[in-house]
Amino acid sequence: MNNKLRVAIVGSTGYGGVELIRFLQHHPHVEITSVISSSSSGESIADGFPHLTGVINRPLDGVDPVEIAGRADLVFTATPSGVSAKLVPGLLEAGLKVIDLSGDFRIKDGAVYEEWYKHPAPSDELLQQAVYGMAELYGDTVKEKTLISNPGCYPTATLLGLVPAVQAGWIDPSSIIIDAKSGVSGAGRGTNLAYHYAEMNENFKAYKLNKHQHIPEIEQVLGHVAGSPVTVTFTTQLVPMTRGIMSTMYASLVGEHTDRELVDLYRQFYENRPFVRVREPGIWPSTKEVAGSNYCDIGFSVDPRTGRLTIVSVIDNLVKGASGQAIQNLNLMMGWEENLGLNMTPVYP
Ligand SMILES: NC(=O)C1=CN([C@@H]2O[C@H](COP(=O)(O)OP(=O)(O)OC[C@H]3O[C@@H](n4cnc5c(N)ncnc54)[C@H](OP(=O)(O)O)[C@@H]3O)[C@@H](O)[C@H]2O)C=CC1
Numbered sequence: 221m222n223n224k225l226r227v228a229i230v231g232s233t234g235y236g237g238v239e240l241i242r243f244l245q246h247h248p249h250v251e252i253t254s255v256i257s258s259s260s261s262g263e264s265i266a267d268g269f270p271h272l273t274g275v276i277n278r279p280l281d282g283v284d285p286v287e288i289a290g291r292a293d294l295v296f297t298a299t300p301s302g303v304s305a306k307l308v309p310g311l312l313e314a315g316l317k318v319i320d321l322s323g324d325f326r327i328k329d330g331a332v333y334e335e336w337y338k339h340p341a342p343s344d345e346l347l348q349q350a351v352y353g354m355a356e357l358y359g360d361t362v363k364e365k366t367l368i369s370n371p372g373c374y375p376t377a378t379l380l381g382l383v384p385a386v387q388a389g390w391i392d393p394s395s396i397i398i399d400a401k402s403g404v405s406g407a408g409r410g411t412n413l414a415y416h417y418a419e420m421n422e423n424f425k426a427y428k429l430n431k432h433q434h435i436p437e438i439e440q441v442l443g444h445v446a447g448s449p450v451t452v453t454f455t456t457q458l459v460p461m462t463r464g465i466m467s468t469m470y471a472s473l474v475g476e477h478t479d480r481e482l483v484d485l486y487r488q489f490y491e492n493r494p495f496v497r498v499r500e501p502g503i504w505p506s507t508k509e510v511a512g513s514n515y516c517d518i519g520f521s522v523d524p525r526t527g528r529l530t531i532v533s534v535i536d537n538l539v540k541g542a543s544g545q546a547i548q549n550l551n552l553m554m555g556w557e558e559n560l561g562l563n564m565t566p567v568y569p
């Protein structure tokens with residue numbers, strides 16, 4: 221008898237969905253029983269994604285919650301913000317467990333969500349029900365829950381880099397500046413002119429300055445950790461690469477600390493967490509060193525001249541920033557080993 225967990229993916233024709241397929245194919249306790257598309261149902265997924273030929277041989281199903289519940293126990297919604305908010309209530313009502321990759325269930329205050337995302341917020345009941353699935357910070361709260369809100373890509377790199385120092389009181393939260401850069405796949409597959417090759421090749425672009433929808437998500441977690449509200453300066457930039465996020469963070473040190481002390485603090489904080497790797501002093505991470513993997517690599521530099529700390533944190537936006545982290549949440553939700561199906565060595569060079 222097949223006792224694997226039956227899993228469906230809505231948004232399977234997007235970058236996050238395709239990445240979920242890549243990892244879930246190797247998951248020992250999971251079977252993908254439905255790949256879903258709102259625009260191409262009936263077609264074979266391998267027709268649109270020839271790299272999946274021989275990997276997954278299924279026609280795409282339509283978006284009907286009752287039909288999905290007939291085929292699957294759990295569904296990943298790798299759908300745009302605004303879409304997930306409308307879709308998830310029906311999926312839950314149909315009896316499915318849901319892991320949502322969009323920003324729709326991350327912000328606990330619906331009014332704050334609407335201010336930044338410009339869409340109607342989900343119901344307050346669902347916002348409170350949703351568990352913010354950042355495994356390294358809140359992993360203990362995920363087990364046996366029915367709705368997991370997967371963190372944003374920039375917040376993942378940024379919060380994993382900042383939280384230990386904020387929690388220890390080693391940096392002044394009011395001084396935090398975050399300078400983040402993303403590869404173009406971070407914007408998804410259905411993108412516009414701004415992401416065309418001729419626009420992005422040999423080009424760096426700052427965007428959404430002080431308006432980025434991930435600001436309230438970062439502030440929500442930092443405020444929780446610091447015990448009082450925190451505001452941050454957060455700059456996002458597009459860089460001409462396909463995958464990867466580098467978040468470089470600056471903050472004033474409280475007291476005197478060395479690079480060695482920072483490394484020890486972070487290694488202790490992330491002890492037994494398989495996906496955060498803290499670098500030795502002077503060895504800073506690069507995006508290629510995590511590409512295709514679920515790792516987040518972090519490095520530091522204390523500047524005694526200015527009294528400031530610089531933290532560099534890198535992830536693959538499609539893996540630790542989206543689909544890999546979603547599978548990490550699946551593992552925690554089901555009470556499985558956190559790293560099941562996720563032990564990929566980064567693709568290097
Ligand atoms: N790309 C990234 O690095 C990250 C993305 N995310 C978030 O994950 C989600 C998915 O992102 P990504 O895969 O990059 O986005 P894409 O734009 O690549 O894919 C989104 C998919 O959603 C499907 N979709 C669109 N409208 C609907 C609808 N009304 N009902 C059902 N499905 C719909 C589309 O497929 P079809 O037309 O076939 O239905 C589309 O392929 C987004 O919310 C994004 O913000 C989060 C972290 C990182």
Ligand SMILES: CC(=O)N[C@@H](CCC(=O)OP(=O)(O)O)C(=O)O
Nearest residue numbers: 301322323372373402406407433
């Ligand atoms: C490079 C790029 O454009 N990245 C996107 C990330 C969007 C995203 O992941 O959206 P939610 O997490 O809010 O759903 C952006 O900056 O808006």
